[in-house]
Structure formats: structure tokens, C-alpha cells
Amino acid sequence: MTKPDQKKEAFVFDKVQHCYSGVPALEKIDLKINEGEKIAIVGPSGSGKTTLLNMLNASIQPTNGRIEILGKDSNLYSPKELKALRSNISLIPQNLALVNSFRVWQNVITGSIGDYSFPKLIKNLFAPSEKKLLEIHSILERVGIEEKLYSVTSTLSGGQKQRVAVARSIFQSPSTILADEPVSSVDPARAASLVKILLKVAEEEEATLLMSLHNLDLAIKHFPRIIGIRNGNIHFDQSPDQISQRQLEELYELKESEILQDG
Amino acid sequence: MAKKSINSLPSTTVSPLIGKRRSILFWITLITIICGFLIGLKPDNLFSNNSLKLATEFFKASISPAIDYENPVEGTEPFLKVVVESILITLRFAILVMSVSVPIGAILAFLSTTAWWPENINSTTKKSLLRTLHIIARSWIAFARSIHELIWGIIFITAMGLSTEAAIVAVTIPFSGILAKIYAEIFEEQCKETQSMFRAIGAGYFVSFLVGIIPSALPDIISYTFYRLECALRAAAVFGFVGIETIGYKIKLSSDEFHYQEVWTYLYALFLTIALLEWWGGKIRVSLNSKHV
Numbered sequence: 001m002t003k004p005d006q007k008k009e010a011f012v013f014d015k016v017q018h019c020y021s022g023v024p025a026l027e028k029i030d031l032k033i034n035e036g037e038k039i040a041i042v043g044p045s046g047s048g049k050t051t052l053l054n055m056l057n058a059s060i061q062p063t064n065g066r067i068e069i070l071g072k073d074s075n076l077y078s079p080k081e082l083k084a085l086r087s088n089i090s091l092i093p094q095n096l097a098l099v100n101s102f103r104v105w106q107n108v109i110t111g112s113i114g115d116y117s118f119p120k121l122i123k124n125l126f127a128p129s130e131k132k133l134l135e136i137h138s139i140l141e142r143v144g145i146e147e148k149l150y151s152v153t154s155t156l157s158g159g160q161k162q163r164v165a166v167a168r169s170i171f172q173s174p175s176t177i178l179a180d181e182p183v184s185s186v187d188p189a190r191a192a193s194l195v196k197i198l199l200k201v202a203e204e205e206e207a208t209l210l211m212s213l214h215n216l217d218l219a220i221k222h223f224p225r226i227i228g229i230r231n232g233n234i235h236f237d238q239s240p241d242q243i244s245q246r247q248l249e250e251l252y253e254l255k256e257s258e259i260l261q262d263g
Numbered sequence: 264m265a266k267k268s269i270n271s272l273p274s275t276t277v278s279p280l281i282g283k284r285r286s287i288l289f290w291i292t293l294i295t296i297i298c299g300f301l302i303g304l305k306p307d308n309l310f311s312n313n314s315l316k317l318a319t320e321f322f323k324a325s326i327s328p329a330i331d332y333e334n335p336v337e338g339t340e341p342f343l344k345v346v347v348e349s350i351l352i353t354l355r356f357a358i359l360v361m362s363v364s365v366p367i368g369a370i371l372a373f374l375s376t377t378a379w380w381p382e383n384i385n386s387t388t389k390k391s392l393l394r395t396l397h398i399i400a401r402s403w404i405a406f407a408r409s410i411h412e413l414i415w416g417i418i419f420i421t422a423m424g425l426s427t428e429a430a431i432v433a434v435t436i437p438f439s440g441i442l443a444k445i446y447a448e449i450f451e452e453q454c455k456e457t458q459s460m461f462r463a464i465g466a467g468y469f470v471s472f473l474v475g476i477i478p479s480a481l482p483d484i485i486s487y488t489f490y491r492l493e494c495a496l497r498a499a500a501v502f503g504f505v506g507i508e509t510i511g512y513k514i515k516l517s518s519d520e521f522h523y524q525e526v527w528t529y530l531y532a533l534f535l536t537i538a539l540l541e542w543w544g545g546k547i548r549v550s551l552n553s554k555h556v
Contacts, residue, residue: 059463087465097460101478101551110474114465121470154553172464 009068010035010176010208011056016065018051025051027232028065033210035175038202040219041212043229044252049212052229053178056210057089058082087114090174092198094181096165100154104145107153107164108136111171139167143197159190163197170201177202179211183218191215195222216248324523328531333522342525345513346532353509354536356427356502357495360434364495365488367435368442374400376447378455379472400443407440412498416505430507434498442491449483450476482551489544493537500533 013031017024026048033039041049054060055067058074067074069085077085090111091097098107102125109124109132116124124132133149140146143163148156153164162182169177179198183191195211195218202209213219219226220240228235228243228251236247308314331342340348373379374396384390416433423429450472458475466474503511510529517525 054463057463059459083465083467085465086463089464091460091463093456093460095456097457097475099457099474099478101481110461111464113461113470113474116470118467118470121474125474 008035008071009033010037010070012068013055014066014068016055016062016067018048018055018060019063024232026055026062029232029234031227031234031237033208035208036206037225038199038209038223039211039225039227040223041210041227041229042214042216042219042251043212043235045214047229048232049229050180053091053180053210053212056176056178057086057091083114087112087172088174089176089178090169090172092165092169092177092179092182094184096161096182098153098161098164098168100152102153104140104148104151104153104156104164104167105133105136108139108167108171111168114172136167136171139170142170142201143167158186159194162186162190162194166194166197166201170205173205174207176208176210179209181212181214184214188215192218192222199223320521321523321526325527327524328527329522329524330528333517333525334520342528346528349508349510349513349529350532350536353496353499353503353511353533356431356499356507356509357492359431360438360495360498361488361492363431363435364438364442364491367439368446371400371404371439371443372446372450375404375443376450378447378450378453378458378476379468381468404440404443404447407436408444410437412437413501413505416502420505425506427507430499430502430505434495434502438491438495438498442488445487446480446484449480449487453479482548485551486544486548489540489547492544493540496533496537496540 009032011031011033013029016026016029016031018026029052041052043049051060055062055074056069058067058069058077061067061075069077072081099110102110105128106125109128112124113121128136137146137149140149140163143166145156145160145163145167148160148164153161156164165182177198182198183194186194195213198209198211199222201207211223220243224239225237226240226243227237228247230251235251236243329342332339339345377397380393384393412434415436416430419429419433420426423432453476455475457479458471461471461475462468499507499509500511500514503509503513504515506512510533514526514529517523517529
């Protein structure tokens with residue numbers, strides 16, 4: 001029986017496998033993620049982290065096995081239900097996917113693109129209400145770039161652009177935030193700052209946060225649960241204090257074919 | 264460190280770059296000579312006494328373009344006013360052509376590109392409809408632009424009589440086809456990551472395309488549209504030679520009377536207009552590109 005204070009399962013992976021043109025990217029993954037959890041996904045390049053994240057908003061369906069998203073098989077969502085589900089899951093991709101020619105407030109507004117009808121989107125993008133602008137301004141205050149409200153996005157620094165992407169995510173009011181290596185191209189200080197902002201936002205919004213990272217230190221320092229993926233398999237799924245040095249070394253160990261021979 | 268010698272590189276039977284380039288150059292030269300021979304080219308025609316004399320007179324006139332008629336007739340409007348008016352008529356013609364061609368080209372580009380298509384189309388009816396529209400749009404674009412505007416012009420002027428309307432329709436057909444082809448290519452060349460992200464957060468296909476692709480494609484689209492406006496201006500001038508009263512008509516009249524200084528005034532006026540358009544287009548391009556860093 002479920003206890004009243006027990007968190008519900010947001011995502012359940014049951015022997016999930018996914019192949020690209022016959023080549024497996026994920027192999028028989030079993031995983032349970034509860035609502036409100038904060039999880040870092042670590043692993044070497046090509047290990048299957050992005051594929052896993054893309055399965056959480058049903059952008060990718062499993063080749064074998066099944067995924068339950070909010071209690072329902074991901075394959076059984078109708079197009080309308082899928083649209084509603086996706087508009088409730090935000091995504092911060094590695095390249096941030098901002099529209100560079102838009103002003104910051106316009107990029108933030110695109111966070112709710114899944115909820116708007118076409119005329120409403122056009123209205124909000126080109127003639128937003130005062131209320132909307134004030135809402136965006138207060139979101140930008142939360143991420144510390146409120147003075148950039150009217151700036152053209154291409155004129156911002158890399159760190160500021162990341163904050164715009166986070167603001168866009170907040171504007172979406174998601175129940176889950178997916179972040180795919182959002183800090184891979186910034187210095188350690190900015191990376192840590194962004195991770196802290198995302199964790200704070202997820203805490204305040206009571207959202208589930210899944211972030212793929214290359215930086216193990218960040219993952220260990222800030223996340224209560226870390227999933228290590230290697231060659232499409234879950235190598236470990238533990239809290240940072242339970243992960244051994246050996247497990248971490250094995251996670252990033254190069255295969256023999258990947259090792260460059262010297263001389 | 265031991266010095267490398269050429270013998271340490273992997274062996275090859277021919278020099279990979281020089282060998283291939285020579286062969287391509289040889290074939291291009293051969294094909295050019297054969298084409299010239301088959302078409303009946305006689306280069307000495309260029310250097311006959313009469314053509315050399317005409318060419319000399321023509322180019323000599325370029326240093327002293329006319330500011331008045333070479334053979335003034337009483338009661339006619341001032342020459343420079345006629346030049347300005349003919350430029351304005353040509354510009355109006357080109358703007359009208361582009362005003363019709365751009366929306367038609369944009370619609371055809373949207374129908375002919377797969378950039379906004381769903382990744383997986385489950386419904387057979389939807390798939391068939393999209394494919395049919397795609398094939399019809401592509402076929403029309405290929406047909407429209409495979410025939411030059413002058414040939415369309417001859418067809419329409421023969422069918423509808425000599426009128427500006429017929430000429431505009433004639434230029435619009437190939438221009439909308441060319442614009443559609445280039446717009447579609449520009450859409451397909453854009454990075455799809457923003458569009459995919461919008462799809463992943465619940466946006467529809469059309470909206471994802473509109474917000475994820477169009478803004479990044481806009482500088483290239485505007486740049487190409489400006490280039491086509493220049494082409495439309497030139498096409499308008501050419502249509503003057505078949506009787507439409509653009510600047511080409513005036514050039515033909517002056518040329519028929521060997522008034523080369525007048526011809527050069529018209530040519531300089533046309534050049535100046537195109538240069539101004541190029542400058543204006545350049546300014547817009549720079550301003551848009553600065554937003555797309």
C-alpha cells in the first residue's frame with residue numbers, strides 16, 4: 001500500500017532497449033524515477049545519456065521494453081495527450097536551442113509554446129501584455145539577468161544565454177526538467193552556478209530534475225542520486241556517498257579500441 | 264627526431280590532386296571547343312572593321328554620357344526627367360513582380376520542403392496528402408523556372424497582347440519558382456535543434472517550423488530576395504526591348520538611332536539604381552546578421 005507522504009513514480013523503465021539502425025544505444029534498462037527527484041546522469045560520450053533523456057518526454061520510443069510516464073505506457077499516449085505531456089516537461093539541450101535573433105523576453109515566452117494556439121503565440125511573441133512582461137521580468141530576476149529583458153539574445157554571453165534557457169524552462173511551469181549537458185561549454189564556476197540555479201528552481205517548482213553531466217564533481221557535490229551509464233547499461237544508480245572510486249574509474253575507462261597507442 | 268622522407272609516405276600510382284585536376288581541365292576544354300564548333304562560332308566576327316568601329320564609338324560615348332537629347336526635338340520633355348521617369352517605371356515593374364513572386368514563392372517553398380514534416384507520420388492519408396502536395400509543388404517549381412522569363416513573356420504577350428500586366432505575369436512565374444527553390448533550400452540548411460526542442464516541449468509541427476527555423480533563415484531569405492529584386496529590375500529593363508515602356512525601351516530607341524551617349528546615361532542610371540539597392544540590402548543583411556551571431 002502506498003503511504004500518503006510517499007512520492008509517486010514519474011517514470012518507470014521496464015527492460016527498455018533502444019537501437020539506432022540496429023545498433024543498441026540503451027540495453028535492457030530498468031529504472032524508477034519518483035516525482036520531485038533530482039538526478040544527475042553521468043557517463044562517457046555516446047553512452048546513451050541523451051537517448052535516455054529523450055525517452056522521458058517520449059521523443060524516442062523504446063525498441064523493446066516499455067516506459068511508463070506518469071502512470072501510462074509512453075506508446076499509448078494519443079497525439080493530444082502527448083502534446084499535453086510534453087508541454088509539462090521542459091528541456092534544456094546542450095546548445096540551449098535559443099532563437100538568437102529574438103529578444104530575451106521572446107525566448108522566455110517560447111517556453112510555453114506547447115500551450116499556445118498559433119494566434120496566441122503570435123500575439124505573445126509580438127505584442128505581449130504588460131502582465132506577461134512583468135511575469136517574465138520576475139523570472140529573469142530569479143536567474144539574475146533581469147536587466148537583459150529587452151536585449152537581443154545573440155548579444156549575451158554564454159553564461160547569460162544559459163540563464164535565458166533556464167528562464168524559458170521556468171516560464172513553462174514544468175513538472176519535470178530535462179537538462180542535456182547544459183554546462184558542457186562553460187568554465188567550472190559558471191557550470192556550478194547554473195547547476196545550483198537549476199536545483200533551486202526544481203526545488204521551488206517541486207519539479208523532477210534530470211541532468212546529464214560530464215563533470216563528476218558537480219554531480220557528486222550537488223545531486224542526491226547519480227545514475228552512471230556506460231555502453232547503454234546502467235553502471236550504477238546510487239547516492240554519491242555510496243559510489244566507490246572503482247565504479248567511477250570503470251565508468252570512464254576507455255575500451256581497448258579507443259585507446260590511442262603511442263608509437 | 265628523425266627526418267621524414269617522401270618515401271615514408273603511403274605509396275600511390277598517381278599524384279592524387281594534380282592528376283585529377285588535369286583530367287577535369289582537359290575535359291572542360293574539349294567540351295568547350297566542341298560546343299563552339301557545333302554552334303558555328305567565328306571569333307573573327309568580333310574583330311571585323313564595322314563591329315570594331317561601332318564598339319569604339321559605343322565605348323567612347325561612355326565617358327561623356329548625355330545630359331540632354333543628342334538630337335533634340337521641340338516640345339519633348341527634358342531628357343534627364345525622362346531618364347528618372349523611366350527608372351521609376353522600371354522600379355515599379357520590379358517591385359510589382361516581387362510583391363507577387365515573394366508570397367507565391369514562400370507558399371511553394373513551404374509546400375516543397377520537408378523541413379517542417381513530422382518525423383514519423385502514422386496516418387496513411389496524411390502521408391499521401393503531404394507527398395502529393397510536395398510532388399505537385401516541386402514539379403511546378405521545376406517547370407516554372409526551367410523556362411526563361413523572356414520566353415514566358417513571348418507566350419503571354421502573344422496570348423494577352425502587349426501589356427505591362429502580361430509582362431508582370433511572365434516574369435512572376437519563373438521568379439516565384441526560383442524563389443521557392445532557394446527558400447526551400449535555405450529552410451532545409453538550417454540547424455534543426457531549436458525546432459526539435461520546440462517539438463519536444465509540445466509545439467505543433469507548423470509552429471516549431473515557424474519559430475525554430477524561420478528566424479534563423481530570415482537573413483539568408485532577405486539577402487536572396489534582394490538579389491532577386493535586382494534580377495527583376497534587369498528583367499524589367501530587358502522587357503523594354505519587346506515593347507514594355509521600361510528603361511529598356513528607352514535604351515532601344517536611343518540605340519536604334521546610334522545615340523550612344525543617351526544609352527550610357529540610361530545604363531548609368533540603371534547601374535546607380537542597382538548599386539543603391541545593393542547598398543540598402545547590404546545594410547539590412549548586416550543588421551540581421553548581427554542578431555544571429
